[in-house]
Amino acid sequence: MAARNSGQQPHGVAASTLLKRAVELDSDSRYQEAFVCYQEGIDMLLQLLKGTKDSAKKCHLRQKISDFMDRAEEIKKFLEQEKEDGKYHKQIKIEENATGFSYESLFQQYLNAAVTEVWIEDPYIRHTHQLYNFLRFCEMLVKLPCKVKTIHLLTSMDEGIGKGQQISGLEEIRESLCKHGIELEIEFSSSIHDREIRFNNGWMIKIGRGLDYFKKPQGRFALGYCDFDLRPCHETTVDIFHTRHTKKI
Structure with missing residues (x-):
């Protein structure tokens, strides 16, 4: 059990760092870079979710993943619209x-x-x-x-x-x-x-x-x-x- 937790911890720290950076870039309107960070951070959270056995932690992770995915999807649609409008x-x-x-x-x-x-x-x-x-x-x-x-x-x-x-x-x-x-x-x-x-x-x-x-x-x-x-x-x-x-x- 201890070995599994120690293996999960780096994923959690890396995901947290990436998603924090994504939010910062998002706030600065640097949406293309923010989108990439959101994607990579979400992938790491999904890996973390697979190795989590605790029900409460799994529920918390699912909610975080859902929130970040919603924001990433909003940015994706915004970027696609900018391309359509010639503003990319x-x-x-x-x-x-x-x-x-x-x-x-x-x-x-x-x-x-x-x-x-x-x-x-x-x-x-x-x-x-x-x-x-x-x-x-x-x-x-x-x-x-x-x-x-x-x-x-x-x-x-x-x-x-x-x-x-x-x-x-x-x-x-x-x-x-x-x-x-x-x-x-x-x-x-x-x-x-x-x-x-x-x-x-x-x-x-x-x-x-x-x-x-x-x-x-x-x-x-x-x-x-x-x-x-x-x-x-x-x-x-x-x-x-x-x-x-x-x-x-």
Whole structure:
């Protein structure tokens, strides 16, 4: 009996901590984060309930679970309505040297089968590593279940010695995408400064540093050289919106 109680206690403390955090986030109107904490806290309470034999404690736990589930359901409906109304906004803060933020990790959940067209506005698709970043982003679009047919890239032209490499690199990416049935439309602007990515299913992602938020790998054989989930990042902020009118005319 003592062993079972000691095993249950960590679950109770962790659930209490998570749900306390959920209430705090809820009070601050940070509903997306609050919803996740409510879900995780409720799961822990359900595990605790399964191992509880005392009838009074079980009744108390059931009531707490019911109350938190009701609030989580209210938040879920609110968030879904915000998406419908085009008011959805989620912000992710990537800390200096943080890992786990590959393009797949950031974008995959917003790329469903309805996506056929993508707009990328990024003034810095110039240097070799930036061209590789863009290539990796395109590879992700090819691999995921979305059916992208057209990618629109708006960037600035390198007016220095790297101009030839930029043009030839983008042309090579265009030819490669064409073999996969995807058209790459490239436009240059000397005044572009905003960075955003838009999908025709209504999602829009703004990244403070654009696609170039990864740090240089420590070596060609260092972890993170190939797998961007293991690559340290520069500090930046990602803002994710949902709107019915993302396509600019």
